[in-house]
Amino acid sequence: MAKIGFIGLGNMGAPMAANLLKAGHQVTGYDVNAAAVTALAVAGGTAAASAAEAASGAEIIITMLPAGEHVREVWLNQGGLIEAAQTSGPQPLLIDCSTIDVASARTVETAARGAGLEMLDAPVSGGTVGAASGTLTFMVGGSEAAFARGTPILQAMGKNIFHAGAAGAGQAAKICNNMMLAINMIGVSEGFLLAKSLGLDWDKLHQITTTATAQSWALSNYCPAPGPVPAAPSNRDYAPGFMAALMLKDIKLSQAAAEAGGVPTPLAAHALEFYQAAVDAGDGAKDFSVVFRLLSQRKRAAT
Numbered sequence: 001m002a003k004i005g006f007i008g009l010g011n012m013g014a015p016m017a018a019n020l021l022k023a024g025h026q027v028t029g030y031d032v033n034a035a036a037v038t039a040l041a042v043a044g045g046t047a048a049a050s051a052a053e054a055a056s057g058a059e060i061i062i063t064m065l066p067a068g069e070h071v072r073e074v075w076l077n078q079g080g081l082i083e084a085a086q087t088s089g090p091q092p093l094l095i096d097c098s099t100i101d102v103a104s105a106r107t108v109e110t111a112a113r114g115a116g117l118e119m120l121d122a123p124v125s126g127g128t129v130g131a132a133s134g135t136l137t138f139m140v141g142g143s144e145a146a147f148a149r150g151t152p153i154l155q156a157m158g159k160n161i162f163h164a165g166a167a168g169a170g171q172a173a174k175i176c177n178n179m180m181l182a183i184n185m186i187g188v189s190e191g192f193l194l195a196k197s198l199g200l201d202w203d204k205l206h207q208i209t210t211t212a213t214a215q216s217w218a219l220s221n222y223c224p225a226p227g228p229v230p231a232a233p234s235n236r237d238y239a240p241g242f243m244a245a246l247m248l249k250d251i252k253l254s255q256a257a258a259e260a261g262g263v264p265t266p267l268a269a270h271a272l273e274f275y276q277a278a279v280d281a282g283d284g285a286k287d288f289s290v291v292f293r294l295l296s297q298r299k300r301a302a303t
Helices: 013-022 034-042 051-055 068-076 081-086 102-114 127-133 144-155 169-197 202-209 244-261 266-283 288-302
Strands: 003-007 026-030 060-063 093-096 119-121 136-141 158-165
Touching (some): 003 051, 013 026, 013 127, 026 034, 026 051, 051 081, 060 068, 060 081, 060 144, 068 102, 081 093, 081 102, 093 144, 102 169, 127 136, 136 144, 169 266, 169 288, 244 266, 244 288, 266 288
Parallel strands (some): 003 026, 003 060, 060 093, 093 119, 136 158
């Protein structure tokens, strides 16, 4: 079993670290939230007072942080994880599971490689439910050798592990995935609102469309209309799940990448407006499927 340093014990990182413990790994964790570090210790992990301390002596160092600036800061600057990793003993494998811009992922990986270390960018899909159940999908960028080394660790936290390509490819796959998901969720929301206006029962519509060409994950597993999928956030007042504010962040990443590459993404640009409106309305901490409620309120306002 591996000795793992885990930095970032938030809504996603905490259950991921817990699954590593369940798999028999030794986990030393750090987070700016002291209560999260205490919770890890209660679960059987070891508390660290800093990111560098969490990394000390680790064979694997994992980060799960909010955004690119946090990743760059922790690995390159104040946190100094790359520097700490060089003195950690036998060369540890570095894994960043945050969802960030491709440029930041490649910048950090280049710095790690320059220090003689292997690094993977390994963002996830599956939300807090997948993190807790250990069924996350990992989209991984990095060398074949690093991927082979990291796969057993990722398998303790996820069900589907994909090698997307070289450094930054994991982030590229995640950005594309979430852009498509954001658009799809709005489409499903519009379909259910139209169905209601036409007098269709939502359960019946769900039963029909999940076996027809409209079928999708957002429809089948995460229906934004309350009722058809009991476990969906829509039946828990849109408790996340995956917060609308994080989806907004990811769509912004996709739009920045699209602009840089000259790629037309008009539906994603429109989706960005919806999620920005949801966040501006105070629903940033709600699940991203809360756009259904936003749309339904707009309908009422128009009638």
